[in-house]
Amino acid sequence: MTILTTYISWTFLVLGGFLCISGAVGLLRFPDFFTRMHAASVTDTLATALIILGLLLQTDAWMVQVKLVMVLVFVLLTSPTASHALAKAALHGGLKPQLKIARGSNKAGQQSEAEA
Amino acid sequence: MNMETVINMVLLSLLVVTAIAIVRIKDLFAAAMLAGIYGLLSASFFVMMDAVDVAFTEASVGAGISTLLMLTTLAMTGRFEKISGNYRPRLALVLVALTGALLIYGTLDMPAFGTAAAPVHEHVAPRYLNDSYAEIGIPNAVTSVLASYRGFDTFGEVVVIFTAGIGVLALLMRAEKPTPRTQTPTASMHEHMVLRIVAKMLIPLILLFGLYVQFHGEYGPGGGFQAGVIFASAFFLYSMLFGLSEARKVVNHVVVQILAALGVLLYGSVGIVSLMNGKNFLDYSALSADAVHGQHLGILAIELGVGITVTTVMIIIFFAFSGRNQIEGEKD
Amino acid sequence: MFTVAAAAVLVAMILALARAFAGPTLYDRILAVNVFGTKTVLLIAIVGFLMGRPEFLDIVMVYALMNFITVIGILRFFEYAAESESADETIKER
């Protein structure tokens, strides 16, 4: 492994770690369930990808690399699916999202009209 | 202090905190969620302790399936603890305290944690670690111990799982009647477009991953128990998304029940075959002229037996639970 | 550098656990469990490298899988519960 890949890998790992913490902070800081969900998706996507890529650069064994890629693909496929299902269940369950700005709530109808 | 110690300490403290929270919380759904976290934590801890096979089992059973089963149970029983005001289980408290004290007393003369001089590190363990590769010929010593040296214990475990399956059937299948009913899951399948398509993509891969774990237990972490759970989880996913009756069409429950028994039978008959060849029960070296080759065959066969029984019992339990839920749901 | 990443993941796990304890709604707890699961996946992957045993990855795979199945299971049983009980009791935290 060259010095360059080592540095890249370190950058990825540290950056990924930072995003992990950021997402978790958002999970605590944001006001309601739906906004927290956006914070969680930071950790599920880029943080996971960066850490796994960082690990991938650390090894020369192709088998390990392949499995890392599989884990990454799996996570990128399932995590939005799970988030979507969760958001949907919450809405159906009667949990109302806090929409901060008044125009946000009645925007729904208008915008789709405008788009169409 | 190195990183591993730090991670261990953090994980163990989180375990304690989570355990306390589970005890204190009144909402049982929340407790089930926390129990899932507890499973994840203990599995991470097993990984740290290098007990990879155990971590594998904990990952599939503790963090996955048991949460699911707890939720199905809650769907039947309701979500909150029912505690009457004057419920004071003093006798139970005294008994628990006494047992705890006895257990602690019992550990007093045990060797300190991790001492090299402990009996377990002086007799059996080195024997297994040094000789298992020559005797059994497979790299994963855990599988050698589990499937060969202590094959008799494992046989017992499989029988326990089988018995659990029978128990659940006896308790929950009673109300089972093939009444055609409106299937909520199928009806809402178009709404669950995203879930449907993603699940369709994943299910074959989950099944194959289960079989991979089944047949590579000799080389890495894994084996029949873990494989059974993973394989069964593909069926759980299927029945959760496409409905129980669809899932029952894929796997007929009579066939499943017969297979559960056949798994145990397969395990047992490997033992009988070695008896017939003049060796001890479950001594696989009798299975082939070459002792090591015989061990290979024997382990493969009994792991398959374990895998079949675990898969089918898991399916039986899950279907029985969710079938019961649908019936309960209809009465309301 | 594995150390830094592992430490970051651990911190994130602690924060997610805090959210799981705090709630306030059940969905928050489920979300926290889900995040916790992803963090566990990462932690075990990193620990595998930290201990020089990257073959732990099979376990990582199982984790990711079980995480997904559990979330789907949870949602499914919410739907059952919401159908059979009065919606208020099931959904809202007391």
Added chain:
Amino acid sequence: MKIQTFSLGILLVIFWLLNSGHYTPMILSLGAVSIALVIMIARRMKVVDDESQPLHLAASIPAYYLWLLKELVLSNVDVVTRIWRGAGSISPAMATIRINQTNDMNRVIYANSITLTPGTVTTEVSRDSITVHALSSSSIDALNTGEMEARIRRLDR
């Protein structure tokens, strides 16, 4: 149906070979049996079709994912900034956006792409519209430009 079964078979063989790492006759033949069993079960479950094996997308999807990756990075940066600036910096909004996709596969790709990019979560998908919850109304405006949707519509052409 035939071609999808075949492609599933290929996928499974690759999956097995990449995972296994042991290429002895014994393990390989066990692999073959396993794959046959899985295909059989998958056929019984009726999960082998053009939704689970979207062969028609194979050629166009890599370019789309590269574009999505770029979006992913940008929106991650955006959400992370908002997290550290605190709850004051967000303006949660919900909107139903009309979509014009011909099949469920594309709708799902669209829905999951939206959810995958932080800051937006799909809460509902139907034949002709999609409901999105966003961390800030600007993300909704971005979706309304229809760039992502147009890219997905182009996938199966």
